[in-house]
Amino acid sequence: MSQRKPGAPTPPRIPLISVVVPCYNEEEVIAQTHRRISKVMASLEAAEHEIVFVDDGSRDRTWDILTSVARADARVRLVRLTRNFGQQPGIMAGLSEARGDAVVTIDADLQDPPELIPAMVERWAQGWPVVSGRRSERPGDSRFKAGTAYAFYRVLEFLADHPVAVDTGDFRLLDRAVVETLTRLPGDTGFIRGLVGWAGYDETSVEYAREPRSAGRSKYTLRKMVALSHRGLMTCSAAPARLPVAVGVGWLGATALASVLRRRPMPAAAWTFGCEAVLLGVLGEYLLVVHHEARGRPAYVVGARVSQRAVKPVAVLANPEGQVS
Numbered sequence: 057m058s059q060r061k062p063g064a065p066t067p068p069r070i071p072l073i074s075v076v077v078p079c080y081n082e083e084e085v086i087a088q089t090h091r092r093i094s095k096v097m098a099s100l101e102a103a104e105h106e107i108v109f110v111d112d113g114s115r116d117r118t119w120d121i122l123t124s125v126a127r128a129d130a131r132v133r134l135v136r137l138t139r140n141f142g143q144q145p146g147i148m149a150g151l152s153e154a155r156g157d158a159v160v161t162i163d164a165d166l167q168d169p170p171e172l173i174p175a176m177v178e179r180w181a182q183g184w185p186v187v188s189g190r191r192s193e194r195p196g197d198s199r200f201k202a203g204t205a206y207a208f209y210r211v212l213e214f215l216a217d218h219p220v221a222v223d224t225g226d227f228r229l230l231d232r233a234v235v236e237t238l239t240r241l242p243g244d245t246g247f248i249r250g251l252v253g254w255a256g257y258d259e260t261s262v263e264y265a266r267e268p269r270s271a272g273r274s275k276y277t278l279r280k281m282v283a284l285s286h287r288g289l290m291t292c293s294a295a296p297a298r299l300p301v302a303v304g305v306g307w308l309g310a311t312a313l314a315s316v317l318r319r320r321p322m323p324a325a326a327w328t329f330g331c332e333a334v335l336l337g338v339l340g341e342y343l344l345v346v347h348h349e350a351r352g353r354p355a356y357v358v359g360a361r362v363s364q365r366a367v368k369p370v371a372v373l374a375n376p377e378g379q380v381s
C-alpha cells in the first residue's frame with residue numbers, strides 16, 4: 057500500500073460545488089434544468105459537483121420526475137418539504153443539505169443561466185466568499201415585475217440597516233463559511249439576500265440578462281411577491297418601527313410653527329395626534345429591542361483571525377494563500 061512520506065505536501069483536494077435548486081410545480085422544465093446544470097457542472101475540470109433539488113411541496117409531477125432523475129444520476133440529491141413553505145425556506149433547506157465547499161443557489165426555471173456558474177466559481181477561487189448574479193437587464197420579466205423590483209431594491213437599499221446588494225435575486229454562490237453562518241442562525245430566516253448582506257462577507261457580482269422562463273408559469277403570485285418584499289423590509293430595516301416618531305415629531309414641529317406664525321394656540325386635536333404618534337414610536341423602539349433579542353442573531357460574524365504572523369481567513373476555502381480580495 058502506498059503511504060505518503062511524513063512531511064510530504066498534502067495533495068490539493070478537489071473542491072465540491074453544490075447547486076441548490078428550489079422547485080415548486082416545475083414539471084414542465086425540471087428535467088431540462090437538470091440537463092443544463094449537469095452539462096455546465098461536468099465542464100468544470102477542477103471541481104466535483106452535486107445537485108440538490110428541493111421540492112417545495114409540489115402538487116404536480118415534479119417529485120416523480122426528480123426521483124427518476126436521481127435514480128439515473130448519482131450526483132443528484134433530493135429533499136422534499138412536507139408542504140409548500142415558499143422559495144426562501146426551500147433554499148434554506150437546500151443550504152442545510154448541501155455538502156459543497158461552495159454552494160450555488162439557482163431558480164428551477166432557467167431564468168438564471170447555469171452557464172454563468174463557471175464564472176462564479178472562478179471568482180470564488182480568486183477569494184470571493186459571495187458571488188451574486190446581478191440582473192443588468194430583465195428582458196424576460198414583465199414591465200410590472202421589472203419596474204416594481206427596481207423600485208423595491210432602491211427603497212430597501214436606502215432603508216436597510218446593513219448593506220443589501222441591489223438587483224440580485226437568489227442566483228448566488230456562497231462559500232462554505234457563509235453557508236455555515238446562515239444555516240446556524242436560529243429561527244425563521246425569511247429573506248436570504250438580506251441575511252447575506254447582514255453576514256457581511258466580501259461580495260462581488262457577475263452580470264447577466266434575465267431570460268424569460270423556459271417553460272411553465274411564474275410561481276410567484278402577486279401575494280407572494282408582496283409577502284417577500286414586506287418580509288425583506290421588516291427584517292432588514294428598523295425604519296418602519298421608527299416611522300411614528302418621525303411623523304409625530306414632524307407633525308408637532310410643523311403645527312407648532314404654523315400656530316406661532318398665525319398667533320393662535322395650537323389646536324388640541326393637533327397636539328393629540330402628534331403626541332400619540334410619538335408615543336407609538338416609543339412603543340416601536342421597545343418592540344425593536346424585543347425583536348432583536350427574540351431573533352437571537354449573533355452580535356457579529358468573524359471574517360478572519362490573525363495570530364502572530366499567520367493570517368487565517370475564516371471565509372475563503374478556495375484560496376490557499378489566504379488573500380481575501
Ligand code: UDP
Nearest residue numbers: 078079080112142143146163164274275276
Ligand atoms: N419556488 C418555490 N416555492 C414557491 C415559489 C417558487 O420553490 O412557493 C421556486 C420556483 O420553483 C423557482 C423559484 O422559486 O425555482 C423562483 O420562482 P419563479 O420563477 O416562479 O419566480 P419569478 O422568477 O417569477 O419571480
Ligand code: MG
Nearest residue numbers: 163165167269
Ligand atoms: Mg422565474
